[in-house]
Amino acid sequence: MNFISTRGEEGAISSSEAIIKGIANDGGLYVPNEFPEVYDRLKKKMGLSYIELAYEVIKEFFGDIGEENLKGAIDRAYNGKFSVREENDFLELYHGPTSAFKDAALLFLPQIMKKAKKLNNIKEEIVILTATSGDTGKAALQGFSNVDGFKVVVYYPENGVSAIQEKQMVTQEGNNVKVIGIRGNFDNAQSGVKKIFGDVEFREELKNRGFLLSSANSINIGRLVPQIVYYFYGYFDLVNKQKIKEGDEINIVVPTGNFGNILAAYYGKKMGLPIGKLICSSNENNVLTDFLNTGLYDRRRELILTESPSMDILVSSNLERLIFEANNRDAKKTKKLMDELNEKGVYSISSESKAFLSDFYGNYANTDEVYEAIKNVYNNKKYLMDTHTAVGYVVFNKYRKETGDNRQALIASTASPYKFPRSICNALELDVSNKDDFEILKLLNEYTNIEIPKNLVGLNNKKILHNNVCDKEKMKDILLEFLKESKNE
Incomplete structure (x- = not known):
């Protein structure tokens, strides 16, 4: 399977190249050159586990990664870390380490990127640049934290995510991660990231310093x-x-x-x-x-x-x-x-x-x-x-x-x-006045008796490790600053 750009100004490339690049040189997004018909084959295997099914689907697209590499990446991504449940016609996609559906892809992406990096003999460090409206950021940070050969920079709208989502991000540990609030909305963050990707001179400058840019947003085919x-x-x-x-x-x-x-x-x-x-x-x-x-x-x-x-x-x-x-x-x-x-x-x-x-x-x-x-x-x-x-x-x-x-x-x-405990309690008409979001979390738990996800328990006591906020025009500057520091320039 090869991948082509939606804007057509570059030729077909392999899946491992598309995963590493994230976005095409012409600003387009990578799409498969065809869609494999797999349902008739898979309907005969309806008893497959999630991990087994993931391999059967993903191998159709990412064949150049190699069978053993792909099986290993899928197993490391999902085994004991992620599950999907269907209840009352709801397909629950949030049973993972960050309690959002983004885990389904962002547990897998670091694993497949490591394989793709090796396959393409890439020596530079890969900088994962991500704009988030709340959930992608934490899932990317969690997935790539302390993964050798990768750095993660996440931009989020300072007043545009829930208090829980923000706390999940700004307490993220890892020697290769950076979280930056921007004074603006998600569209500003996303267009800022796209602008950085589109700046050929800047990308060349980074390459000379030993860095390649890539993305963990769903613009990356490795996440989709x-x-x-x-x-x-x-x-x-x-x-x-x-x-x-x-x-x-x-x-x-x-x-x-x-x-x-x-x-x-x-x-x-x-x-x-x-x-x-x-x-x-x-x-x-x-x-x-x-x-x-x-x-x-x-x-x-x-x-x-x-x-x-x-x-x-x-x-x-x-x-x-x-x-x-x-x-x-x-x-x-x-x-x-x-x-x-x-x-x-x-x-x-x-x-x-x-x-x-x-x-x-x-x-x-x-x-x-x-x-x-x-x-x-x-x-x-x-x-x-x-x-x-x-x-x-x-x-x-x-x-x-x-x-x-x-x-x-x-x-x-x-x-x-x-x-989103404040919103849920408001919907259930529970009084949340004069309470912070972590007190509300407990209130919601007491009212519903539904278990709080383990990754959110004790989150309020975690130390804030990222407190950078910048204007949307300064996104490139703060990225460069972080990369210079990481190289001790």
């Missing part, structure tokens, strides 16, 4: 591919539990910000997984809802800080990969649209491309609807959703009401409710 696995796993679990028959189509519901998680489900569909509708669920930052309904992508609006901060995004990077498919893989058309977005903040797709998007349904949920859903589901089913999962649940119910489509669905549950 492992996310396909849990949709196959969830589907086979429904068959094994006799909720559906093999071959029945299901709908997939995904709370969506940067479009990576729902794109992984779409890739699964391209690989033969029987998926009907992909239900793209947004919060009040409903740029994707508008796009899926009109074909017009318009980021020229104010970013709203919501109770589901990981989705407070106006520029959904991974949508570029879907646009590439919607344009019949025409890289020139895709580049033109991305240039328009960059220069004007808006683009419009053709009627043919819009017809291509019929697999998707887009809608959004506001805070009142999210609170109501959390309260009702808990009171009626004793099932506790986080705010992001609740966005998906609300939109799913809107879809059913609008269409009458009662097919079995899987709702991606993307984070533990304990990462």
Whole structure:
């Protein structure tokens, strides 16, 4: 399997090269040159463990890594560290070391990157540059902490993540990690990172100093591919539990910000997984809802800080990969649209491309609807959703009401409710006045009797190790400062 850029200005490269580079030289994102049809083969192996299934899916894309290398990377990533559970039609993806779905990919990425680095005989240190809206940052820091040959720099919006998410990041240990708050929002952080990647002179300067830049965001194909696995796993679990028959189509519901998680489900569909509708669920930052309904992508609006901060995004990077498919893989058309977005903040797709998007349904949920859903589901089913999962649940119910489509669905549950305890307690109408988020954590535990994830217990007592904050214009300067210090220049 080779990988090509969505913007078409460089030739096909191997998976190990694409994983190391993260983003193409032309600013595009790497996509596989084809989608392997694997469902018919895998449906005969429905009893596979998550680790076994991960190998069967991932090997189709990352064949040049080698069978033993790949099996070893998958085993080290997941064995005893991560699991997926399906409960009440929620596909719980947060049973990992940082209590968010990002663990599924960011436990694997460091392992596969180490193999790719060796395979390509890369001597430079690889600097993982990541913008986060809350969860990616901690998962990347955790995954790459103290991994030889790698450094991790994470930028997050200073006032745009939950107190728990921030504490998870700023207490991260490791001699190769750096966490930086920026005065701005996630889109500022993400565009700042993309700008650094696009600065050819700066990258050349870093290379001369012994550093190569790469990414742990879902723009990196090494992070996107492992996310396909849990949709196959969830589907086979429904068959094994006799909720559906093999071959029945299901709908997939995904709370969506940067479009990576729902794109992984779409890739699964391209690989033969029987998926009907992909239900793209947004919060009040409903740029994707508008796009899926009109074909017009318009980021020229104010970013709203919501109770589901990981989705407070106006520029959904991974949508570029879907646009590439919607344009019949025409890289020139895709580049033109991305240039328009960059220069004007808006683009419009053709009627043919819009017809291509019929697999998707887009809608959004506001805070009142999210609170109501959390309260009702808990009171009626004793099932506790986080705010992001609740966005998906609300939109799913809107879809059913609008269409009458009662097919079995899987709702991606993307984070533990304990990462957003203040919002959850507000939804459950518990009094949290004059309490900090860690006191609220205990209150939520006492009220629900649901176990607090081990990685969040005692988090409030951990020492803050990162207290850098900078203006969004200074992101490059602070990166250079960190790298100079690390080389003792």
